[in-house]
Amino acid sequence: MHNITYNMYCYLVFPELDAFPIKKETLTKLSTVDERKFVLNLIGTLYSRQYLRLHKKSGTKATHGDDLKIPIPREEYVQIQDAICSRLKVKLTRHRLPPKLESAISQKFNQVRPTAADKRILRHYWNMQNTENP
Numbered sequence: 001m002h003n004i005t006y007n008m009y010c011y012l013v014f015p016e017l018d019a020f021p022i023k024k025e026t027l028t029k030l031s032t033v034d035e036r037k038f039v040l041n042l043i044g045t046l047y048s049r050q051y052l053r054l055h056k057k058s059g060t061k062a063t064h065g066d067d068l069k070i071p072i073p074r075e076e077y078v079q080i081q082d083a084i085c086s087r088l089k090v091k092l093t094r095h096r097l098p099p100k101l102e103s104a105i106s107q108k109f110n111q112v113r114p115t116a117a118d119k120r121i122l123r124h125y126w127n128m129q130n131t132e133n134p
Helices: 006-013 024-028 035-046 049-054 074-088 099-111 116-131
Strands: none
Touching: 024 035, 024 074, 035 074, 035 099, 049 099, 049 116, 074 099
């Protein structure tokens, strides 16, 4: 892996240890009184601040600024949606949560901005992704 250590690769690619699949105990520890706060706390439980600095909710292109962040795996996002639906008793509409809950997920990923060092790491990561053969 061109000049990137295995630990750095894991730091870029994997969430908190044992975060997925999402455990029932994780969900029951979080208060559901405020739905938005529940979502913010859930995302904060599943991912470290460092991981949030380097990742985004989906693979859509940024509308402004750098588009360096790595999208989280779709399977993780589906598990997050399922966990929110089961705990808050909401339903998906066309594979999406209600808008205020979708925006809470985005907000959590956007709360922590990448530093200059993070951007260097992300550029290196994307260069590796574009140059390595599968």
